[in-house]
Amino acid sequence: MAPKEKFIVRLDAAQRQELERLAATGKRSAATMTRARILLKADADREGWADGRIAEALDTSPATVARVRKKFVEQGLQAAVQRRRPTGRQYRKLDGAQEARLAAVACGPPPEGQARWTMKLLADKLVELEVVGAIDPATVWRTLKKTRSSRG
Helix, strand or coil, X not given: CCCCCCCCECCCHHHHHXXXXXXXXXXXXXXXXXXXXXXXXXXXXXXXXXXXXXXXXXXXXXXXXXXXXXXXXXXXXXXXXXXXXXXXCCCCCCCHHHHHHHHHHHHCCCCCCCCCCCHHHHHHHHHHCCCCXXXXXXXXXXXXXXXXXXXX
16 A cells, blocks of 8 residues: 655745634634645644544544645645635536426327336327437436426
């Protein structure tokens, strides 16, 4: 097993002042304040606590302390303290008119030779009717689950 890489945190005066301000004011998220406190405790030029001691003092895990150290060394102060932004917005697969069309098809009679609609059959029917270009049966299921209609 290879030795674990240690990331040494060295804060300058401006960084230390910024972290103290973040940790002291209660207008930040708890996670942001915890990350700021982790970096303050990990500063090698001051106290330089070990990961386990920091984790115990701040009621977090040693893995979290190691991640914050690593992010600070590799990406800087802001990246280490701020929460990651979502990578991309999840857009709806069906708009209101398409959902209504799905509900209408699902409430109608099933295809010939079938006792009832399956999610796959509904997905195929939406593509056949050119409501959508392509759709996954799981998306059909999620959409119908949210619909407040009785299919019986």
